[in-house]
Amino acid sequence: MFQVLARDPSCQARRGLMELAHGTVETPIFMPVGTQGTVKTLHPDELELLGAQIILGNTYHLWLRPGPETIKEFGGLHKFATWDRPMLTDSGGFQVWSLAKLRKITEEGVRFQNHLDGSRMMLTPELSMEIQAALGSDIAMLFDECPPYPCERKYAETSLGLTTRWAKRCKDWIEKNQPTSGTGIQRHFGIVQGSIWADLREKSARELVELDFDGYAIGGVSVGEPEEEMMRAVEHSVPFLPENKPRYAMGLGTPPQILEMIGRGVDMFDCVMPTRVARHGQAFTLDGPIHIKNLAFERDPRPLCESSHPHVARFSRAYIRHLFRAGEILALRLLSFHNLHFFLRLAANAREAISEGKFPEFKESFIRRYTQS
Numbered sequence: 001m002f003q004v005l006a007r008d009p010s011c012q013a014r015r016g017l018m019e020l021a022h023g024t025v026e027t028p029i030f031m032p033v034g035t036q037g038t039v040k041t042l043h044p045d046e047l048e049l050l051g052a053q054i055i056l057g058n059t060y061h062l063w064l065r066p067g068p069e070t071i072k073e074f075g076g077l078h079k080f081a082t083w084d085r086p087m088l089t090d091s092g093g094f095q096v097w098s099l100a101k102l103r104k105i106t107e108e109g110v111r112f113q114n115h116l117d118g119s120r121m122m123l124t125p126e127l128s129m130e131i132q133a134a135l136g137s138d139i140a141m142l143f144d145e146c147p148p149y150p151c152e153r154k155y156a157e158t159s160l161g162l163t164t165r166w167a168k169r170c171k172d173w174i175e176k177n178q179p180t181s182g183t184g185i186q187r188h189f190g191i192v193q194g195s196i197w198a199d200l201r202e203k204s205a206r207e208l209v210e211l212d213f214d215g216y217a218i219g220g221v222s223v224g225e226p227e228e229e230m231m232r233a234v235e236h237s238v239p240f241l242p243e244n245k246p247r248y249a250m251g252l253g254t255p256p257q258i259l260e261m262i263g264r265g266v267d268m269f270d271c272v273m274p275t276r277v278a279r280h281g282q283a284f285t286l287d288g289p290i291h292i293k294n295l296a297f298e299r300d301p302r303p304l305c306e307s308s309h310p311h312v313a314r315f316s317r318a319y320i321r322h323l324f325r326a327g328e329i330l331a332l333r334l335l336s337f338h339n340l341h342f343f344l345r346l347a348a349n350a351r352e353a354i355s356e357g358k359f360p361e362f363k364e365s366f367i368r369r370y371t372q373s
């Protein structure tokens, strides 16, 4: 399922290939987030034009609406959304934590109030696996418990025990029901927890590796902790994860954070930032982010960035600023397209640099230029 093609000689960065049911994914990879079955404002053809290899969907959102029955009737999420490349679905653990109200965590699962209509619901490891099988994603995330940041050590310790026991229940469900779901074998990734404690991160990683999954995510990061805590959580987890399996840092991050993580041996990333900040007028450039509403761009004839995709580079900053201030939907689409292209190119350039054995130099020069302005 995963093959390491090249390792940078002076850091932990590696280049790899993931063979999935809907195609091959090169790593390091950035995965656009398509929470409700769409990457906001963009058509699947545009995602292909961007070179997106794999996108994310969310079990929690799609379970609540339109519901797994509808999606199953269309043959799974790929057919429903007409996206025929790989998809990864998150398990709902984090979304219940971050979105639902009145959460109650029990050994059985998480009881909560649906954030759409307030109805009481219960998500369990088995149900999360069942929903993801119905979605037919290429990679399904295990159902985990996400400790808030900050939290007491005791809480983190108890929580990671629950995450491991839930991982075992997911594994039992998979072995009993291995969903080929008509769209080929679905892979499953465990999620390492343990919050900010190195020994708990090690314990969580070892327990998940013992259960043996197709890949491993580092969870409990990008939940409001300081950047150095995020880096340490990865440094304390990666050494206990198998070299020959993909590693996925969930929910992050900025371009510099992604490069720092690649240098620490992380292969996969997802973040809503590129598309979310686009809807607020922020565009990423090699000289750092710009806010298109800024008066400075009123007559600026240049494209958003020198590395912009032709699909967007044909428009001046002045024109996009006008559209954005006029509330034109095209502004949101152009900025979303541009920002995703920026993140996808960052990953593609990182892959090249790793193959050339020059990743540290690439990382340093990118971050220097990106942060100097």
Ligand SMILES: CNc1nc2cc3c(cc2[nH]1)N=C(N)NC3
Binding pocket: 090, 091, 092, 093, 094, 095, 141, 142, 144, 146, 191, 218, 219, 220, 221, 222, 223, 250, 251, 252
């Ligand atoms: C935006 N930050 C973020 N941190 C995350 C952490 C997790 C996650 C999603 C995240 N997104 N999904 C999980 N199932 N568990 C851990």
